Amino acid sequence: MSQPTDTKVAFIGLGNMGSPMANNLLKAGFSVQVYDRVSALSQPLGDKGALVCHSLEQVLDSASVVVTMLPASEHVKAVYLGCDDEKGTIELASSDTFLIDCSTIDPDSARLVSREAQNKGLEFVDAPVSGGVAGASAGTLTFIVGGSDEGFTKANNLLSFMGKNVFHAGKAGDGQMAKICNNLILGSVMAATCESLSLGMDNGLNPDVLSNIILQSSGRNWVLELYNPCPGVIEHAPASAQYTPGFMCKLMSKDLGLGLEAAKMSQSSVPMGALAHSLYALHNRNGNAELDFSSLFEFFRNKQ
Numbered sequence: 001m002s003q004p005t006d007t008k009v010a011f012i013g014l015g016n017m018g019s020p021m022a023n024n025l026l027k028a029g030f031s032v033q034v035y036d037r038v039s040a041l042s043q044p045l046g047d048k049g050a051l052v053c054h055s056l057e058q059v060l061d062s063a064s065v066v067v068t069m070l071p072a073s074e075h076v077k078a079v080y081l082g083c084d085d086e087k088g089t090i091e092l093a094s095s096d097t098f099l100i101d102c103s104t105i106d107p108d109s110a111r112l113v114s115r116e117a118q119n120k121g122l123e124f125v126d127a128p129v130s131g132g133v134a135g136a137s138a139g140t141l142t143f144i145v146g147g148s149d150e151g152f153t154k155a156n157n158l159l160s161f162m163g164k165n166v167f168h169a170g171k172a173g174d175g176q177m178a179k180i181c182n183n184l185i186l187g188s189v190m191a192a193t194c195e196s197l198s199l200g201m202d203n204g205l206n207p208d209v210l211s212n213i214i215l216q217s218s219g220r221n222w223v224l225e226l227y228n229p230c231p232g233v234i235e236h237a238p239a240s241a242q243y244t245p246g247f248m249c250k251l252m253s254k255d256l257g258l259g260l261e262a263a264k265m266s267q268s269s270v271p272m273g274a275l276a277h278s279l280y281a282l283h284n285r286n287g288n289a290e291l292d293f294s295s296l297f298e299f300f301r302n303k304q
């Protein structure tokens, strides 16, 4: 890929992750045009220099790279393959457009989009991310790419402006598979951390003191370090802001579900992931689906 100033990026999906990611491309000097089906999400980026677009056709116009950051498989398939009478990106994009999907979706859908893109002579990679909103804002995300060697090299050039680690997991769909494995751990570790802190508090321990002890002990983990689910322990964690996402419970549920589906296909045993999935299903049904996934702590504190 050439210099940022020569590259026009179409960024689609400006939610909790997409907005700060697109902002980092703007800061790096890329020419960025943005689109979200919720039009109000585009304007803050417009104020920072992005071209605000009001349709898929408009955002794709003369873009050489497309980056998508959408909730789930159905949204990714709709945007790339089209739905109902609406054309998708693969049909609308010009012949040399490079396509990067950063959403977390099922590997088969990523492979389908990759094949359809290839049929039209377009390169597509799956490049899901880890690092959360804080990592997206700081430009320190980890990207996990699935696709050809050439696709990886091309993607690396752009993704390195939004993250500090860009891995090549393997062929199309493998980025998604690796990301799903990561989130199977994250969901289980969040649940285990919530129950442990809650147990300590029930037995008179101060959660701040307990967290510091575990951080220097064998229970240390990413959640305790950066994303403590107990309000007030980490000032900038979603728990200290009424569990404003962040990463919504419904998205964690989706990712754990993707892990269970993959396990079914490969006949793998994933009891920890299955339990975490059930806990989130219950928590979501209690009205918490759009809260941050660390709000599972309240489930253990009986504050539904």
Ligand code: NAD
Binding pocket: 012, 013, 014, 015, 016, 017, 018, 035, 036, 037, 038, 041, 069, 070, 071, 072, 075, 078, 079, 102, 103, 104, 105, 129, 130, 131, 132, 133, 246, 247, 248, 251, 255
């Ligand atoms: P989000 O729901 O905040 O944002 C998704 C955006 O996509 C929304 O603004 C929505 O309006 C938009 N959208 C949906 N369909 C669209 C369409 N057809 N055209 C245009 N825009 C459309 O979700 P998020 O938290 O930003 O997560 C995005 C993806 O990244 C998900 O797959 C999630 O699992 C993954 N992820 C999230 C985090 C996190 O911490 N939030 C971390 C890692 C990975």
